[in-house]
Amino acid sequence: MDEVSALSFDDLSAEAAVLGVYRQVFAVLAKEAGAMILDVSLVDVDEAILASFADVGTEGLTVEQVISACRQHGEARVRRRFEVLRDYGAVSRVNDRSNELYYRAAFAPYVMLLFLRRIAEKGGQSELHQLLTLEHVGVSSARATVADGRGTAQRLTTVFRLLANQLGSLAAGGVVETLRENAQLLWGNHALLDQALEVHRVVLTNWPELDRECQALRLAVAAYRDAVDAAAGRLIEQAGATRALGFLPVEAWRTFARRSELPALAGVLDRFTFDAPAPWFTTEALIEAVESGRHTSGTRIPPPRPNTDGAPADETTGTDHEADRLRELAEQLFGKRTVVTVAELLDEIGDWPAGRRLLADLTALHHHDDLPYELTWGDGLRINVESSLSWVAQGWFRRLDLGQAV
Numbered sequence: 417m418d419e420v421s422a423l424s425f426d427d428l429s430a431e432a433a434v435l436g437v438y439r440q441v442f443a444v445l446a447k448e449a450g451a452m453i454l455d456v457s458l459v460d461v462d463e464a465i466l467a468s469f470a471d472v473g474t475e476g477l478t479v480e481q482v483i484s485a486c487r488q489h490g491e492a493r494v495r496r497r498f499e500v501l502r503d504y505g506a507v508s509r510v511n512d513r514s515n516e517l518y519y520r521a522a523f524a525p526y527v528m529l530l531f532l533r534r535i536a537e538k539g540g541q542s543e544l545h546q547l548l549t550l551e552h553v554g555v556s557s558a559r560a561t562v563a564d565g566r567g568t569a570q571r572l573t574t575v576f577r578l579l580a581n582q583l584g585s586l587a588a589g590g591v592v593e594t595l596r597e598n599a600q601l602l603w604g605n606h607a608l609l610d611q612a613l614e615v616h617r618v619v620l621t622n623w624p625e626l627d628r629e630c631q632a633l634r635l636a637v638a639a640y641r642d643a644v645d646a647a648a649g650r651l652i653e654q655a656g657a658t659r660a661l662g663f664l665p666v667e668a669w670r671t672f673a674r675r676s677e678l679p680a681l682a683g684v685l686d687r688f689t690f691d692a693p694a695p696w697f698t699t700e701a702l703i704e705a706v707e708s709g710r711h712t713s714g715t716r717i718p719p720p721r722p723n724t725d726g727a728p729a730d731e732t733t734g735t736d737h738e739a740d741r742l743r744e745l746a747e748q749l750f751g752k753r754t755v756v757t758v759a760e761l762l763d764e765i766g767d768w769p770a771g772r773r774l775l776a777d778l779t780a781l782h783h784h785d786d787l788p789y790e791l792t793w794g795d796g797l798r799i800n801v802e803s804s805l806s807w808v809a810q811g812w813f814r815r816l817d818l819g820q821a822v
Contacts, residue, residue, distance in 0.1 A: 443504030469521035476518035758811035
């Protein structure tokens with residue numbers, strides 16, 4: 417109290433003016449006096465109220481006129497937000513008297529509202545560039561003092577620490593979907609980092625005694641760069657070996673399905689054609705699938721023993737049942753043809769699960785040394801969105817003559 421009482425009337429007036437501006441600025445954030453906005457639509461109500469005052473000039477508006485101008489938001493919400501803005505001083509009477517019905521609005525809350533919207537949409541990148549430019553101009557001025565340099569270094573240190581903390585927490589323990597939604601708003605770039613380091617260079621060159629503050633600024637910029645690298649690394653890791661950063665994680669699709677309205681979900685179906693998994697499998701994977709899918713007999717096979725009685729060996733021991741099955745399948749596929757396209761065979765099958773097994777058998781026929789069949793592929797692609805298989809690669813399955821097979 418002694419410190420307050422020692423202030424002059426001019427000092428108290430200046431502090432009261434600053435406090436009044438702060439109350440006007442933060443009025444756009446309040447749901448009620450002393451509370452924060454929990455619904456973004458309330459910001460739209462504030463914007464509509466302040467815009468209605470801008471259209472009428474200096475005469476002002478009554479409460480009923482404001483409600484009428486903002487009727488699309490509902491009378492109760494507009495009246496409640498109007499009272500909040502009035503309590504914070506963002507809206508005040510034209511004349512300070514008890515029976516005054518007309519009000520006018522201050523410009524500071526609307527400017528703050530536009531600033532907050534831009535920060536939310538762009539992540540503050542352009543504002544940060546402007547801040548760095550202004551700080552650089554300030555410390556480069558011939559009239560700048562060591563206090564100016566210290567303030568610049570401390571302000572920028574706080575900015576980059578906050579950025580690094582937020583992005584680092586998302587990269588370390590946040591949900592990948594949240595990281596994807598917010599990382600672009602927090603992304604650093606070389607121009608931003610170069611600007612910060614240039615301001616650091618000017619401060620340290622002009623005032624070497626501020627080496628401690630400049631060291632803190634360097635550490636904050638380095639922490640921000642590390643957080644950016646960590647976030648990018650996690651996104652690349654989540655994308656998998658394909659490095660396809662445009663692929664959304666599973667939780668993104670789930671969130672979209674939960675939060676979207678029916679028109680939005682229908683819009684996805686209008687733009688995309690859903691099909692069975694694409695048959696991009698290696699030859700080794702297909703052969704392994706065929707081999708592992710064979711049904712083995714549960715009968716225990718006795719171990720081989722030497723033939724001591726001179727009896728002839730059993731001719732059925734070396735019979736290749738798989739080759740017989742594949743040969744029979746091939747003849748069924750050919751019929752009277754000697755060459756048939758893969759598209760024809762898949763169309764005859766009719767569905768993708770059976771077609772997938774057919775492709776495995778065709779690959780096995782192609783690689784079997786004792787069977788005169790060949791499977792070749794071309795660069796063409798057949799697309800038919802009305803078919804059960806919307807696209808099929810160009811390929812041919814043919815029977816070889818004995819001389820060609822050898």
